[in-house]
Amino acid sequence: MPKLIDHEERRKQIAEATWDVILEQGMEGATVRNIAKKAGLSLGALRHYFSTQEELLVYTMKLVKEKATARINKISIQDLHPKEKVLKIILEIVPINDETMAEMKVWFAFTAYFRHKKNIFDAQHDGIFIAVQKLVDYLDQMNLLKKNLDIEIEIEKLYALIDGLALHAMLEPQRVNKERIVRVLVHHLNSICVNESDR
């Protein structure tokens, strides 16, 4: 079905143009007109792929999520020490390079813009909370967590730490650079994990 594949490919290209427009001009610049121009399409052609601006924006955010998920899945099957694996996965969420920083900026702009529209917003949300839950559960299954931890609170805390660092990496990149982010995360993971040399 080559036609269907072309259709999906074209939708992805338009989503990437949307992403570029949001990064350059913010959400207020993400009009169907500007996006069509960026993608080199007529308004009519764009409407063939996305009938409303909302549909286009929701698809664009879904693509951000899929890209991050694909990177995380790739790491999760690597042969790494569990603590190192968890750190590497978190570093796909907290922005430490151009790709993840662009994702954070698009996420931030999108969230601020759509926070009030419950039906759009909820569908895009809580993926990271569930991911963090899985990471903590994984450390637990590997017998790496300290005894007597309040797991529920540790999940909430790590989740807040990740999004707080992500926010600061975007807003204060001079101080909150890659080296500092890694230092804070390693420090935190060590604080909840057993010291393996002691075992």
Added chain:
Amino acid sequence: MPKLIDHEERRKQIAEATWDVILEQGMEGATVRNIAKKAGLSLGALRHYFSTQEELLVYTMKLVKEKATARINKISIQDLHPKEKVLKIILEIVPINDETMAEMKVWFAFTAYFRHKKNIFDAQHDGIFIAVQKLVDYLDQMNLLKKNLDIEIEIEKLYALIDGLALHAMLEPQRVNKERIVRVLVHHLNSICVNESDR
């Protein structure tokens, strides 16, 4: 100088109208026209107090910061156990009531909108980082911090935790409610402070 006082009073009223408009309609609704209407003023009258939209928005954010600072200063002179005082101050930043939630929402909308305009943005920023620095230094001076902590990392971590919780309180208020926020913060403060009953 009654005239000067009136002038400042009126500017505050306009800032409050701006705040209401941002909460109701987001930044994209915060036009000079909408704000004048909300404040019950003509466009010309509003321009007498603020010559540009930018000047008005910057003033509005300055007011958010001043209100939070005033509440924090009030707590800092209260006769409380240092750890309790630190917790109470943090709870003026992380939204746990209508007032602080409104401040968070306005801050978030404002930041997303103005992030690209360096000259406006920087002036409004980093107040919380400095506040967190002071809180950790205060615990240190009171001899409440555990020995051998990496103070610099602890400041960065607490700062990320505070802003991450604030973000989640706004985006996921069902789960991240007051009770849960207090639990995470108390847990974190206990993890960096000495157990006083042991002393």
